[in-house]
Amino acid sequence: MKKILAINYSQSGQLSEIVDNLISAFTDIDVDRINVEMQNDFPFPWTPKVFYNAMPESVLKIPAPIKPLNFKHENYDLILIGYQPWYLSPSIPTTSFLNDAGLQKRLNGTKVITVIAGRNMWLTSQESVVATIESAGGEIVGNLPFVDRTSNLISVITILHWMLTGKKTKKYGIFPKPGVADEEIDTSSKFTPLIQDALLADDYIGLQEKIIKTGKFSVLTTVMFIESRAKMLFQVWAKLIKKKEAKSQQSREKWLNVFKYYLIFAIFIVSPIVLLIYSILIRPFTQKSINLNKRNFLYLGIRRK
Numbered sequence: 001m002k003k004i005l006a007i008n009y010s011q012s013g014q015l016s017e018i019v020d021n022l023i024s025a026f027t028d029i030d031v032d033r034i035n036v037e038m039q040n041d042f043p044f045p046w047t048p049k050v051f052y053n054a055m056p057e058s059v060l061k062i063p064a065p066i067k068p069l070n071f072k073h074e075n076y077d078l079i080l081i082g083y084q085p086w087y088l089s090p091s092i093p094t095t096s097f098l099n100d101a102g103l104q105k106r107l108n109g110t111k112v113i114t115v116i117a118g119r120n121m122w123l124t125s126q127e128s129v130v131a132t133i134e135s136a137g138g139e140i141v142g143n144l145p146f147v148d149r150t151s152n153l154i155s156v157i158t159i160l161h162w163m164l165t166g167k168k169t170k171k172y173g174i175f176p177k178p179g180v181a182d183e184e185i186d187t188s189s190k191f192t193p194l195i196q197d198a199l200l201a202d203d204y205i206g207l208q209e210k211i212i213k214t215g216k217f218s219v220l221t222t223v224m225f226i227e228s229r230a231k232m233l234f235q236v237w238a239k240l241i242k243k244k245e246a247k248s249q250q251s252r253e254k255w256l257n258v259f260k261y262y263l264i265f266a267i268f269i270v271s272p273i274v275l276l277i278y279s280i281l282i283r284p285f286t287q288k289s290i291n292l293n294k295r296n297f298l299y300l301g302i303r304r305k
């Protein structure tokens, strides 16, 4: 019997629900399910202070202690890694379990599918996760990027409402519901037969094509443009704040406060202006390379022929 490991951390349960629905539809396959737990968990709902405080360690991929992972088997035919991006990087819990020696050992020589459930910016975190999987000797064969499909700025407001209140509800009754749409969560098992067929045939070529079509997964040009630039800026901020922390904890806190105002200003003032200029002056002349980049992200690390 083929063996699958499905592993993820989830705060609100959104990602776990997607992964659970997905694995519930496998037939005659031995599925080992691990829900990762932190030694000291992040609060949910978040306080604003803790929310911004997670930035430097997320971006610099600094792990935190997790509770021991109890694997059922020494090796698996396929590993499903679920994760959520934090600050355009793998979340701290994700970095932490990806660093686990037991998981790293099981990734070696194993096919891997990533399942993402984020707001809408997963591109640069996926670059990082794919690199980690590959350096452990794993081979990425698929990626299911579930996102909030409302507009970028609206989803910033709605996700903050969700994260800071713990309620996945419509803010003021007028904003859309935050996160991945219920319908997409409830129907994530539609991908299971695609994965099961590939697993049984041990042939994953063409799987990602089918996943993209079935999930109508895409990359938005504007998100791609913002994300690659924002990631570089986050790295500068993260290093600066760690440098300040080396001086004193107060200094870290002071600079995190500056970062908070910077982030709000960058999201709501700078990025709309930059995007407008980009859309008028650059985008029309670079469509070919934009399309190429989108495909690269949708197939990151995946062997196609």
Ligand SMILES: Cc1cc2nc3c(=O)[nH]c(=O)nc-3n(C[C@H](O)[C@H](O)[C@H](O)COP(=O)(O)O)c2cc1C
Pocket: 009, 010, 011, 012, 013, 014, 015, 016, 051, 054, 084, 085, 086, 087, 088, 089, 117, 118, 119, 120, 121, 122, 159, 163
């Ligand atoms: C601190 C923090 C930072 C986040 N940053 C991003 C991000 O950069 N890109 C993104 O698509 N989603 C981001 N999100 C949303 C998460 O990826 C995720 O969808 C949400 O936290 C729910 O995940 P859960 O299953 O752990 O509850 C962020 C969430 C938190 C709490």
